[in-house]
Amino acid sequence: MSHTTSGQSRTAPAGLGVGASAPRPDGTLKVTGEFAYSSDLYLTGMLWGATLRSPHPSAWIRSIDVGPALAMPGVHAVLTHEDVPGEKFYGLDVKDQPVLAVDQVRYQGEPVAIVAADHPETARRAAAAIVVEYEEREPVTDPRRAAFDADCPKVHPRGNVVRYQPVRVGSVFEADVVVRGEYEVGMQDQAFLGPESGLAVPAEDGGVDLFVATQWLHVDREQIAPCLGLPQDKVRLTLAGVGGAFGAREDLSMQVHASLLALRTGRPVKIVYGRQESFHGHVHRHPARMRYEHGATADGRLVYVKAEIVLDGGAYCSSTPAVVGNAASLGVGPYEVANVEIDAYGVYTNNPPCGAMRGFGAVQACYAYESQMDRVAQACGLDPVEVRVRNAVAQGSRLATGQVIESPAPLAGMLKELAATPMPPERAGSDLRSLPGGVAQTTHGEGVRRGVGYGVGIKNICYSEGFDDHSTARVRIELLGGEPHVLVHTAAAEVGQGLVMVQAQIARTELGVERVTVAPADTTVGSAGSTSASRQSYVTGGAVREACLAVRERLDALRAANPESSLAEILETSGPVEETREYRHRPTFPMDPVTGQGDSHVQLALCVHRAVVDVDVDLGLVKVVELTAVQDVGRILNPLALEGQIHGGTAQGLGLALMEEIQVRDGRMLNPSFTDYLIPTVLDMPPMTISILENPDPDAPYGLRGAGEPPTLSSTPAIAAAVRDATGLALPRIPLRPADIALPAGDVAGGAVTGAVR
Template sequence: MSQTASGQSRTRPSGQGLGESAPRPDGTLKVTGEFAYSSDLYLADMLWGATLRSPHPSAWIRSVDIGPALAMPGVYAVLTHEDVPGERFYGLDRKDQPVLAVDQVRYQGEPVAIVAADHPETARRAAAVIVVEYEEREPVTDARRAVFDAACPEVHPGGNIVRHQPVRVGGEFTADVVVRGEYEVGMQDQAFLGPESGLAVPAEDGGVDLYVATQWLHVDREQIAPCLGLPPGKVRLTLAGVGGAFGAREDLSMQVHACLLALRTGRPVKFVYGRQESFYGHVHRHPAWMRYEHGATRDGRLVYVKAEIVLDGGAYCSSSPAVVGNAASLGVGPYEVPNVEIDAYGTYSNNPPCGAMRGFGAVQACYAYESQMDRLAEACGLDPVEIRVRNAVSQGSRLATGQVIESPAPLAGMLRELAAMPLPAGEAATDLRSMPGGVAQTTHGEGVRRGIGYGVGIKNICYSEGFDDHSTARVKIEVLGGEPHVLVHTAAAEVGQGLVMVQAQIARTELGVERVTVAPADTTVGSAGSTSASRQSYVTGGAVREACLAVRERLDDLRAERPGVPLADLLELSGPVEETREYRHRPTYPMDPVTGQGDSHTQLALCVHRAVVDVDVDLGLVKVVELSAVQDVGKILNPMALEGQIHGGTAQGLGLALMEEIQVRDGRMLNPSFTDYLIPTILDMPPMTISILENPDPDAPYGLRGAGEPPTLSSTPAIAAAVRAATSLPLTRIPIRPSDIALPDA
C-alpha cells in the first residue's frame, strides 16, 4: 500500500507503477509487425505526393516548366512556390527556408516542385519530367572559410555566421603543461528506420487534418498554418506512428507539401519518402572543426582551456543557434577550470542542412575536450582516470558559464567505480570469430592489438537559454465497464523511447487505478514541446503528475463527503473528474553575448564510459570488445526502458566513433543509402556492463534526470581513446576510418 498526499490509502497496481519495468503498450505490436506507422496510413480516395529536388548544391533557378508533368494521365496537381497561398518561408529559429525554392537552391536535394497523382509511381515519373533550368554557381562548402574569410560568398543575405557565442572566464592563460590539438567530427545521420511520411486530409471547414510522424506537433502547426494562409485552429495535427526520430523530425519535411496538395486537389494526399530521399529530406548532425588548448599544473590541475569551435549548419538555420549554445556552454566538459576562452560559431554553407541530433552541440565538443584530457594525462604522466578525477566537477562547482551545479554531481565517484569494474579476460582475441574482420580469413590475428579508453560527458537536459519550456497534460477519471478508468492526454510525441508507458505509470502511481489509457497525441490539447533534449519524462511527466494530483485532490474531497464509498460508486455519483495542468521547469536565461555567462541550463546529466577494443592494425579494422558505463539518472522510472536508452545512446556513439558519416564532396552527398552509410548492428555492439546511480535532483519531478542523450556523448571519445591506446596513433577525426589506422609499413 502507498499513501496519497492527504493520507488516503490506495493500491498501486502491481508491476505497472513507477520504478517497475512495466511493459510497453506498443511493444508487442512493434515486434510482431502489427504496429501502424505513418507510412501505413491509407484512405480509399487518397492521392500520392512526390517531390522534385535540386541536383545542385548552389544554383539560380532561371525557369520551371511544369507542363510535361501536368499532361501526364493520373496527375492531379503540380505546384511550385508561386502556388503557396501564405508565407513562403518557415523555420524553427528563423524563417529562412522556402516551402519550395523561389529563385535559387542552396543545397542538393532542396524541394523545387511537388506533384499529386493517383499512384506513387505516376507521381514520381511526373516529378521527373518537370523541366528546370538552373544556372550553377560555386558552392560554399568549407565552414571555416564561411566564418573567417571575409571574401567568401554569402549563402544568405546578412552573412554566413548564424551565431557566434564567446565564453570568457578569468584571464590567466599560461601554465606549466600545455597541450594543443585540432579535431574534426563528420556529419552523422539520425538513421531512423521509418522514413518521413504523413497523410493530409482536407476538411469541410476549409482547413486540413494532418496525420504525421513528427517530434513537435504544435511547432509544426506554427510553421505550417502561415504557409497555408490559414489560422492555426484550421490546421489540426495528430501524431501517427513514428519509426524513430533522434532530432531529425524536429524540422518540417513533407508537412506543408502534403497540406498544399490536399487543399489544392480536395483529396487526401499521402507522402512516403524512400530511403535515399529521406537522406535529402531531413537535417543531420553538424560536422565540426575544433581547435583546443589546455593548460595545467605539473600535477594535472587545469589552469585554462582555450577553444575555437566551428559547426557547419548547412544551407538553413534550423536549430543551429541552440547547437552553438550547447557547444559553447559545455565546451570544457564537466571539469573545474578557472580560466576559459571559447569561441563557438555556427555557419551557413551549401552543404546539407544540419540541426538537431541526439546530444547536439555537446557531442562534438565532448569528443574534443576528452581527447585533450587524454593528451594532458600523458603529458603529466598521469592515468587517464586520475586526471579526470582531479578536475571533476561536483555539487557546488561552477560551469564555464558561471552557473552553479546545484544538484548532485558525483563525477569522481562515478569514474572510480567505472575504473574498478572487471576488464574482459585475456589479451587480444585469437579466435577468428572474435577478431576484427571475423572469419574472412584475411588475417590470423598477427596485427591485432587491444586498447582501453575512457570518456566523460555532461549534457544539458530540457530546453535552455530562456526558452519557454513547458508541457500540458489533461487527465480524466471516469467509470467504464463498472471500473475506474483514467485517460491521459498530452501532445507529447512517442518516438520509440517509451513515453506512452511512462505517462501511464505516473497515472497508475498517483491515482492507484489499474486501467489507464494514453490518448493519441494531437493539437487538441496544449503543447508538450518537442520530444528532444531528454526532456519529456521531466516536463510532460511533470505535467501528467500535476494533473493527476489535481484529480486526486478532487477525489479526496468526494471521499470526505462520502467516506467509505468505493471509487467506482463515487464516480458514478459525481460524474467524470477531469483536470488540465501545465508544468514548467525553473527558468533559464540566455548566455551573455560577450562573456557567455548566465544560468542557461535547468538540469545537467553525467555519464562515463570505458571501452575495450581490439584493433587489427594491418587491416585498419576495429572490434569493440566491451563497453562499461556509469550514469546518474536521479530516479529510475522504468528499469528496463532506462537500460534500453543507455544501450541505444551508446550504440549511436559507437557509430559516430567508427562508421557513421555522410560523405559530402563539393556540396554533394555521396552515400545516401544504408548500403553505403553504415550503422551499427547487433554484431557491432559488444556486451555492456551498466551501473545506474540514483541521486535525485530536488528540482525535478520524482528527482529524475533525462537519460537518453548522455551515453551518446561519452561513448564516442571512450572508443576513440581505446583505438588510440591500441595503435599509438593521434586519430584526431571521427569516425575513425580503416585508412586512419592501417600502418603503411605493416
C-alpha cells in the same frame, strides 16, 4: 549485459507504477510487424505526393516548366512556389527556408516542385518530367571559410555566421603543461528506420487534418498554418506511428507539401519518402572543426582552456543557434577550470542542412575536450582516469558559464567505480568471430592489439537559454465497465523512447488505478514541446503528475464527503473528474553575448564510459570488445526502458566513432543509402556492463534526470581513446577509418600524442 543499481535505496514499486519495468503497449506490435507507422496510412480515394528536388548544391533557378508533368494521365496537381497561398518561408528559429525554392537553391535536394497523382509511380514520373533551368554557382562548402573569409560569398543575405557565442572567464592563460589539438567530427545521420511520411486530409471547414510522424506537433502547426494562409485552429495535427527520430523530425519535411496538395486537389494526399530521399529530406548532425588548447599544472590540474568551435549548419538555420549554445556552454566538459576562452560559431554553407541530433552540440565538443584530457594525462604522466578525477566537477561547482551545479554530480565517484569494474578476459583461442573483421578471415590475430579508453560527457536536459519550455496534460478519471479508468492526453510525441508507457505509470502511481489509457497525441490539447533534449519524462511527466494530483485532490474531497463509498461508487455518483495542468521547470536565461555567462540550463546529466577494443593495426580494423557505462539518472522510472536508452545512446556513439558519416564532396552527398552509410548492427555492439546511480534532483519530478542523450556523448571518445591506446596514433578525426588506423609494416607507433611541458 549486466546491470547494477547503486546510490539512494528504493522501495520496490507495487503494480506497474513508477519504478517498475512496465511493458510498452507498442512493444509487441513493433516486434511482430503489426504496428501502424505513418507510412502505413491509407484512405480510399487518396492521392500520392512526390517532390522534385534540386540536383545542385547552389544555383539560380531561371525557369520552371510544369507542363510536361501536368499533361501526364493521372496527375491532379503540380505546384511551385507561386502556388503557396501564404508565407513562402518557414523555420524553427529563423524563417529562412522556402516551402518550395523561389529563385535559387542552396543545397542538393532542396524541394523545387511537388506533384499529386493517383499512383506513387505516376507522381514520381511526373516530378521527373518537370523541366527546370538552373544556372549553377560555386557552392560554399568550407565552414571555416564561411565563418572567417570576408570575401566568401554569402549563402544568405544576412551573412554566413548564424550565431557566434563566446565564453570568457578569468585572465590566466599560462601553465606548466600545455597541450594543443585540432579535431574534426564528421556529419552523422540520425538513421531512423521509418522514413518521412504522412497523410493530409482536406476538411469541410477549409482547413486540413494532418496525420504525421513528427517530434513537435504544435511547432509544426505554427510553421505550417502561415504557409497555407490558414489560422492555426484550421490546421489540426495528429501523431501517426513514428519509426524513430533522434532530432531529425524536429524540422518540417513533407508536412506543408502534403497539406498544399490536399487543399489544392480536395482529396487526401499521402507522401512517403524513399530512403535516398529521406537522406536529402531531413537535417543531420553538424560537422565540427575544433581547435583546443589546455593548460595544466605539472600534477594535472587544469589552469585554462581555450577553444575555437566551428559548426557547419548547412544551407538553413534550423536549430543551429541552440547547437552553438550547447557547444559553447559545455565546451570544457564536466571539469573545474578557472580560466576559459571559447569562441563557438555556427555557419551557413551549401552543404546539407544540419540541425538536431541526439546530444547536439555537446557531442562534438565532448570528443575534443576528452581527447585533450587524455593528452593532459600523458603530458603529466598520469592515468587517464586520475586526471579526470582531479578536475571533476561536483555539486556546488561552477560551469564555464558561471552556472552553479545545484543537484548531485558525483563524477569523481563514477569514474572510480568505472575504473574498478573488472576488465574483460584477454582474447583466447582462434575463434574468428572474436577478431576485428570477424568471419571474413581478414586476419588470424597477428597484428591485433588491445586498447583501453575512457570518456566522460555532460549534457544539458530540457531546453535552455530562456526558452518557454513547458508541457500540458489532461487527465480524466471515469467509470468504464463498472471500474475506474484513467485517460491521459498530451501532445507529447512517442518516437520509440517509451513515453506512452511512462505517462501511464505516473497516472497509476498518483491515482492508484491500474486501468490507464494514453490518448493519441494531437493538437487538441496544449503543447508538450518537442520530444528532444531528453525532456519529455521531465516536463510531460511533470505535467501528467500535476494533472493527476489535481484530480486526486478533487477525489479526496469527494471521498471525505462519502467516506463509506468506494472509488467506483463515487465516480458513479459524481461522473467523470477531469483536470488540465501545465508544467514549467525553473527558469533559464540566455548566455551573455559577450561573456557567455548565465544560468542557461535546467538540469545537467553525467555519463562515463570505458571502452576495450582490439585493433588490427595491419588492416585498420576495430572490434569493440566491451563497453562499460556508469550513469546517474536521478530516479529510475522504468528500469528496462532506461537500460534500452543507455544501450541505444551508446550504440549511436559507437557509430560516430567508427563508421557513421555522410560523405559530402563539393556540396553533394555521396552515400544516401544504408548500403553505403553504415550503422552499428548487433554484431558491432559488444557486451555492456551498466551501473545506474540514483541521486535524485530535488527540482525535478520524482527526482529524475533525463537519460537518453548522455551515453551518446561519452561512448564516442572512449572508443577513440581505446584505439589510440592500441595504436599510439593521435586520431584527431572521427569516425575513424581503416586508413587512419593501419600502420606501415613493422611500425610501432608510440608517442604520437604529445604535450609541451614547460
